[in-house]
Amino acid sequence: MKKLWLLLLVLPHLASAQQTNIQTTEYPNDYLSPEFHAGRRAAFKEKMPAKSVGIFFASQVRLRNNDVDYQYAQSKNFYYFTGLEEPNSLLLLFKEPTTIMGKTGTEFIFVQNRDPQREMWNGKILGIEGVTSRYKFSNVFLNRDFTANTFNINDYDSVLTAFRSEDIFQTYARSRDELSRMAGVVDSLIKQYKKPIAARTTAQILTALRGIKQPEEIAILEKAAAISVEGHNEVMKAVKPGMTEYQAQAIMEYSFKKNGSEYPGYPSINGAAENACVLHYVTNLKLMKNGDLLLSDCAAEYHGYTADVTRTVPVNGKFSPEQKIIYELVLAAQDSAIAVCKPGMPYSGSDATARRVINRGLIALGIAANDAEARKYFPHGTSHHLGLDVHDLGIRGNQPFEPGMYLTVEPGIYIPPGSKCDPKWWSIGVRIEDDILITKEGNRNLSAGSPRTVTEIEKLAKAKTIFN
Ligand SMILES: [Mn+2]
CATH class of the missing domain: 3.90.230.10 (Creatinase/methionine aminopeptidase superfamily)
Known part of the structure; x- marks a missing residue:
């Protein structure tokens, strides 16, 4: 009787509540598919000019105060192309196949290494295996392996990035994480580059795709x-x-x-x-x-x-x-x-x-x-x-x-x-x-x-x- 009474109280609420997004699986399972992100990379590469390289960074972790960071929010371009929500990552897209560290392809992603100590504090890091299996990338490397010798920037007729050189420097230079180090590498590469970087072409392609x-x-x-x-x-x-x-x-x-x-x-x-x-x-x-x-x-x-x-x-x-x-x-x-x-x-x-x-x-x-x-x-x-x-x-x-x-x-x-x-x-x-x-x-x-x-x-x- 008591239980029935409770049910009667609850029923009208159940009937009137809008069931907008009811999760029934242990974790949400309605993310964009790896095929979606691969398709967006393919569409970008399709529009890249001949002999060009595209460079896309994950967002940096931002300090809130003392030793507390803001909740991490991934770069939207990086997310669009990868789905990966981890910081300290870098995506390289090439118009023509290129060989990096023995692997040949047109897309290469550099990601965080797994780290039991950090994972104990902040949760799972996917690492090479996780990024390979979850996001179906074939050429996955550790971020620490990205150096000034990874590719020769002067081999390319245009460099496509959403950042201008100074921006990379100013945005990332102060912190000491892998993203800052990689941004520093890209910054030094761009300083050696003989031509202006194609920020406008990048924006035009991104606008055409994301629009x-x-x-x-x-x-x-x-x-x-x-x-x-x-x-x-x-x-x-x-x-x-x-x-x-x-x-x-x-x-x-x-x-x-x-x-x-x-x-x-x-x-x-x-x-x-x-x-x-x-x-x-x-x-x-x-x-x-x-x-x-x-x-x-x-x-x-x-x-x-x-x-x-x-x-x-x-x-x-x-x-x-x-x-x-x-x-x-x-x-x-x-x-x-x-x-x-x-x-x-x-x-x-x-x-x-x-x-x-x-x-x-x-x-x-x-x-x-x-x-x-x-x-x-x-x-x-x-x-x-x-x-x-x-x-x-x-x-x-x-x-x-x-x-x-x-x-x-x-x-x-x-x-x-x-x-x-x-x-x-x-x-x-x-x-x-x-x-x-x-x-x-x-x-x-x-x-x-x-x-x-x-x-x-x-x-x-x-x-x-x-x-x-
Ligand atoms: Mn509005």
């Missing part, structure tokens, strides 16, 4: 978006006057972590009232009161890929008439902009369309006299690409959309106190941001699971939350 998401990446991006949506929906249900901005952040990030997100994709922005008008407000300390709007720009990263979602909700569950007018203007701008994100349409159309709607609206409301004044209330661009980076690589300007591109559409209106308009508009800050995947047919909004209309938001605000 179009592959099906395996889209599956991960869908999870990152679904996890983000659930966090936003939990905040919509739970937010109320008397709660602080950081408590809204806590609910958001609890929900992300609960669903397997390793990190927030960027520092969570939770700003109420005038703080909603600060575009990248991450202080999140204010007590929220009746009548405030809360702007939450937060998203989950999942297996290296992030979403980027913003919702703006009334703290008391109901928009005031002025808030509703501004909110619906931003929503109209967003809907119009999303509608022009289709194959063949220019990237810049998203911003042009959203801005036209917002300018017209602000002028009609008497908030702005002209387009230049309207711009002060909508001071940022409408879209950016996203993926491995929250501001990802991709086309610009009038270049046309293609299927597989993934971008935000995020118009906003911000009216800080003291603005030159009727004070009834002051402290209204609204941004609505969704993640739009360009498809053959048009587009798909991967963050559509979080309500955007006034009616839907006010309805969800009344729903039961586990946080009260």
Whole structure:
């Protein structure tokens, strides 16, 4: 009887909880496959100029304070090409087969050696065997074997790296790990190199590749978006006057972590009232009161890929008439902009369309006299690409959309106190941001699971939350 009673209490929660990402295996098993990463390396090599070498470093371990490091975050380019999340590693890609330490091929990876003492403190290091079996690399060496004699840089017509020489030096020179030593070697090689390094060509190739998401990446991006949506929906249900901005952040990030997100994709922005008008407000300390709007720009990263979602909700569950007018203007701008994100349409159309709607609206409301004044209330661009980076690589300007591109559409209106308009508009800050995947047919909004209309938001605000 007692047990049945417990079951009855639990059942409604089970029924209403969104099952975004339920892990049933001992460890997550939905990582990108070795074949995906091999395919990305092949695509890069395909675009490399003749007689060229590509050099990609893992991220450095960054000191937080005293002897404590920040949680390690791999270089996105390195991750894209390898999947390996260990530091102190280096990837070399060659256009033509090359022989290094008796092995011939076009790709060589230098990785950490296994070390029982370090593994006791920090966990397993894959080593040569682990990297060979898990990531299916054929030419795996220890990082300590990478030297100035590994290859002759002057044999190559171009060196492709995302770093400029000084950057390598400045970024890595101070610490004493293997990455710094290898970076020092590359730095000295580049100083002997007779030609400028092809940083621009590197950026162009990376942009062409990372700007179009592959099906395996889209599956991960869908999870990152679904996890983000659930966090936003939990905040919509739970937010109320008397709660602080950081408590809204806590609910958001609890929900992300609960669903397997390793990190927030960027520092969570939770700003109420005038703080909603600060575009990248991450202080999140204010007590929220009746009548405030809360702007939450937060998203989950999942297996290296992030979403980027913003919702703006009334703290008391109901928009005031002025808030509703501004909110619906931003929503109209967003809907119009999303509608022009289709194959063949220019990237810049998203911003042009959203801005036209917002300018017209602000002028009609008497908030702005002209387009230049309207711009002060909508001071940022409408879209950016996203993926491995929250501001990802991709086309610009009038270049046309293609299927597989993934971008935000995020118009906003911000009216800080003291603005030159009727004070009834002051402290209204609204941004609505969704993640739009360009498809053959048009587009798909991967963050559509979080309500955007006034009616839907006010309805969800009344729903039961586990946080009260
Ligand atoms: Mn964004």
